[in-house]
Amino acid sequence: MSTILHLDLDAFFCAVEELHDPSLTGKPFAVGGRPEERGVVASCSYAARAQGVRSAMPMGRALRQCPELIIVPPQRSRYSHMSQQVMDRLHNLAPLVEQISIDEAFVDISDLCPDSNISSRLKVESLDTFESVAAGIGRKIQRQIMDELGLPCSVGIASNKLVAKIATETGKKGARGSSAPAALTVIEAGREAEFLSPLPVSMLWGVGPKTEEKLSSLGIHTIGQLATAGAENLAALFGENGRQMWHHARGIDERPVSPEHTAKSISQETTFSRDISDDKTLERTLKELSVEVGKNLRREKLAGTTIKIKLRWPDFTTLTRQATLPAATDLDEEIFQTALGLLRKTREPGAPLRLVGVGVSGLGAPARQMELWGAQTEKQRKIQSVIDDLQARFGDSIIKKGR
Amino acid sequence: MKVTVLQENLTRGLSAVSRAVSPRSTLPVLANVLIATDEGRLRLSATNLEMGITCWIGAKIEEEGSTTVPARMFADLVNTMPDNQVHLNLDTRTQTLHIQSGASKNDVKGIDAQEFPPMPVPDFDNAINISVADFKEMIQQVAFAASTDEARPVLMGVLVSVDKDTVTMAAADGYRLSVRKSTLSAVAPSPVTAIIPARALSELARIASDGEQQVQMVMPKGRGQVVFRVKDAELVSQLIDGTFPDYQQIIPRSHKSRTLVSTASLLKACKQAEIFAREGSNIVRLNIKNSGELQPGEVEISAHSEETGKNETLVEATVDGIPLLIAFNVKFLREVLEVIKTPNVAIETSAPNAPGVIKPVGDEHFLHVIMPMHLG
Numbered sequence: 001m002s003t004i005l006h007l008d009l010d011a012f013f014c015a016v017e018e019l020h021d022p023s024l025t026g027k028p029f030a031v032g033g034r035p036e037e038r039g040v041v042a043s044c045s046y047a048a049r050a051q052g053v054r055s056a057m058p059m060g061r062a063l064r065q066c067p068e069l070i071i072v073p074p075q076r077s078r079y080s081h082m083s084q085q086v087m088d089r090l091h092n093l094a095p096l097v098e099q100i101s102i103d104e105a106f107v108d109i110s111d112l113c114p115d116s117n118i119s120s121r122l123k124v125e126s127l128d129t130f131e132s133v134a135a136g137i138g139r140k141i142q143r144q145i146m147d148e149l150g151l152p153c154s155v156g157i158a159s160n161k162l163v164a165k166i167a168t169e170t171g172k173k174g175a176r177g178s179s180a181p182a183a184l185t186v187i188e189a190g191r192e193a194e195f196l197s198p199l200p201v202s203m204l205w206g207v208g209p210k211t212e213e214k215l216s217s218l219g220i221h222t223i224g225q226l227a228t229a230g231a232e233n234l235a236a237l238f239g240e241n242g243r244q245m246w247h248h249a250r251g252i253d254e255r256p257v258s259p260e261h262t263a264k265s266i267s268q269e270t271t272f273s274r275d276i277s278d279d280k281t282l283e284r285t286l287k288e289l290s291v292e293v294g295k296n297l298r299r300e301k302l303a304g305t306t307i308k309i310k311l312r313w314p315d316f317t318t319l320t321r322q323a324t325l326p327a328a329t330d331l332d333e334e335i336f337q338t339a340l341g342l343l344r345k346t347r348e349p350g351a352p353l354r355l356v357g358v359g360v361s362g363l364g365a366p367a368r369q370m371e372l373w374g375a376q377t378e379k380q381r382k383i384q385s386v387i388d389d390l391q392a393r394f395g396d397s398i399i400k401k402g403r
Numbered sequence: 404m405k406v407t408v409l410q411e412n413l414t415r416g417l418s419a420v421s422r423a424v425s426p427r428s429t430l431p432v433l434a435n436v437l438i439a440t441d442e443g444r445l446r447l448s449a450t451n452l453e454m455g456i457t458c459w460i461g462a463k464i465e466e467e468g469s470t471t472v473p474a475r476m477f478a479d480l481v482n483t484m485p486d487n488q489v490h491l492n493l494d495t496r497t498q499t500l501h502i503q504s505g506a507s508k509n510d511v512k513g514i515d516a517q518e519f520p521p522m523p524v525p526d527f528d529n530a531i532n533i534s535v536a537d538f539k540e541m542i543q544q545v546a547f548a549a550s551t552d553e554a555r556p557v558l559m560g561v562l563v564s565v566d567k568d569t570v571t572m573a574a575a576d577g578y579r580l581s582v583r584k585s586t587l588s589a590v591a592p593s594p595v596t597a598i599i600p601a602r603a604l605s606e607l608a609r610i611a612s613d614g615e616q617q618v619q620m621v622m623p624k625g626r627g628q629v630v631f632r633v634k635d636a637e638l639v640s641q642l643i644d645g646t647f648p649d650y651q652q653i654i655p656r657s658h659k660s661r662t663l664v665s666t667a668s669l670l671k672a673c674k675q676a677e678i679f680a681r682e683g684s685n686i687v688r689l690n691i692k693n694s695g696e697l698q699p700g701e702v703e704i705s706a707h708s709e710e711t712g713k714n715e716t717l718v719e720a721t722v723d724g725i726p727l728l729i730a731f732n733v734k735f736l737r738e739v740l741e742v743i744k745t746p747n748v749a750i751e752t753s754a755p756n757a758p759g760v761i762k763p764v765g766d767e768h769f770l771h772v773i774m775p776m777h778l779g
Contacts (some may be wrong), residue, residue: 326732328684328685365684367730367776370776371578372650372653372772374577
């Protein structure tokens with residue numbers, strides 16, 4: 001029997017901004033682009049949520065909803081640095097960690113918990129019931145992330161990924177008020193279906209608005225109703241997806257926690273809050289993205305031969321251009337120079353862009369081609385590893401390469 | 404100008420000069436081929452200002468003259484001519500070239516030959532003479548190791564040095580080095596050292612046909628150019644300015660491990676490994692296992708890719724010295740094995756992070772150095 005912990009950082013971007021500017025604490029504010037720049041809310045504080053502001057809302061509407069809303073421009077590198085700090089702590093908790101987004105991850109904590117079936121049978125002898133042990137682990141990681149990093153998070157623990165994630169969500173929804181929920185919800189093995197039963201079908205993975213509508217027309221609104229609809233009926237209506245849905249409705253999910261080691265490419269992109277036509281700004285962004293990609297490659301102990309850029313024009317047409325290097329790289333500067341060459345070849349100076357991205361594929365072990373007259377690169381490599389080390393310990397802003 | 408030429412001669416000539424045409428230049432005339440009568444023959448020239456090729460073909464000349472016409476279009480036209488005889492007739496006033504072959508009549512708008520950059524007319528009296536067969540083999544064994552990275556112009560060239568009766572070519576792209584020597588039939592009038600673009604040498608190897616005896620090379624004083632002459636053709640190239648890095652210093656003087664292996668078997672194993680390696684970081688691993696007292700040694704050649712799978716081949720070898728696991732860019736290893744003519748090849752190295760030296764067994768004239776891949 002596995003035990004899976006799902007962790008979701010509460011209003012992550014806002015929490016990070018509060019650390020940088022404590023005067024924001026308790027105030028309604030949102031991280032995102034300015035309304036005159038077509039900005040949307042990327043994350044909003046709980047005080048803002050209490051006034052009806054939601055993520056992904058256009059900033060203009062958010063301001064009408066909450067006129068005293070403070071708008072904070074996003075600081076990407078801050079978030080990814082803090083996210084990494086959180087993930088490092090999860091890796092220390094247990095080896096199997098699957099990061100699903102910048103602020104969310106699964107951890108397989110099976111080895112840390114007593115087998116829940118056995119413990120419930122032996123309840124009399126053992127005081128360490130599954131529930132108390134699991135809750136203890138959850139509380140411990142929440143406290144550690146709060147104490148060491150100052151970030152609130154919500155945790156769900158269950159026998160599989162599906163139920164653990166929904167547990168986190170229900171915990172967050174249950175908490176009301178203007179501070180972070182920091183919820184902890186543990187679902188004991190065997191009670192998954194019971195837990196899911198009253199919840200709306202839309203909380204299941206794979207049930208989008210269309211499916212929800214179709215189910216609703218059949219009188220199916222809750223997950224419990226879905227579970228009694230029968231696998232064959234659902235398969236007839238929705239195909240293989242329907243069968244999957246029925247399993248999920250009964251709290252069954254067999255997917256293991258899979259750390260992303262088989263990544264086929266590593267990339268970073270950024271959507272501007274308004275179209276950018278300034279060459280300098282674009283090239284600086286490209287540099288930041290390249291640095292981020294390089295760092296991710298080195299952290300994953302990978303290197304790649306193909307450098308790719310992604311560009312989106314104001315009319316939303318998107319194109320990618322790639323170049324292949326003679327040898328695999330994980331060096332920021334080499335990634336940047338190649339990406340810059342591609343950008344300059346693809347884009348007229350001054351042409352506005354909505355989005356730029358940088359990626360590296362053709363990944364393999366970070367073997368590197370040694371050079372005949374190679375003293376220079378060896379030096380660059382040593383500098384890079386010192387920078388990485390400093391940034392990992394003190395944050396990205398501790399040291400930067402001069403331009 | 405009024406001339407008659409054979410279609411096959413024209414096709415051959417146009418093909419020889421075609422690689423020097425510069426179709427996207429800001430100077431329109433560079434996309435054209437020069438056609439000029441020249442002492443009873445027809446001269447065809449093309450240039451991209453860095454490299455120029457001239458070729459002479461037999462023709463029946465009724466009226467002297469010259470013009471230039473779009474190279475690509477002219478070649479396509481000639482290739483589809485219905486008759487073996489092609490008549491060229493220039494209207495000098497309009498620079499329109501009338502081309503007739505059988506029932507096909509064409510008018511092609513040209514650009515005045517005056518606008519075509521003049522080609523050098525060097526003096527070949529003090530030329531260095533090299534056998535075409537030797538020279539072609541040298542180019543084939545060296546030019547591929549030159550860099551294609553425009554950021555390092557010096558390495559895009561081949562260092563050619565002539566001293567007394569020895570000619571040496573060396574090229575390196577920063578990761579590998581190819582050096583080949585050859586002996587001249589006559590002592591050169593004076594020592595010469597120059598960096599010649601690898602591309603120009605490859606073109607020379609292409610246009611010099613095997614039956615020809617000698618290639619003549621001259622570097623007219625103060626012009627920064629080299630001119631090669633073979634039968635019926637000349638190639639002129641700008642030399643690359645700069646200092647070629649000292650390559651003698653990076654050729655290892657000793658080794659701790661020497662592996663003798665069949666060139667064909669190793670090449671085959673590399674080609675297979677490349678099928679996997681090219682999906683990832685291009686790495687081939689050579690696990691060199693010592694020969695024991697009585698059993699032979701062997702090399703295990705392997706490659707794997709995160710995405711597609713893995714490959715492994717055992718090749719028999721004679722191994723002297725320490726056993727070793729060394730990794731190379733498989734393309735580099737394959738490319739050098741493809742130009743080695745001897746049945747056996749030796750790989751000499753000292754450590755996984757030390758250069759690998761590849762030598763044809765029984766041929767002292769060729770040497771290749773590949774830097775290994777460092778496995779992180």
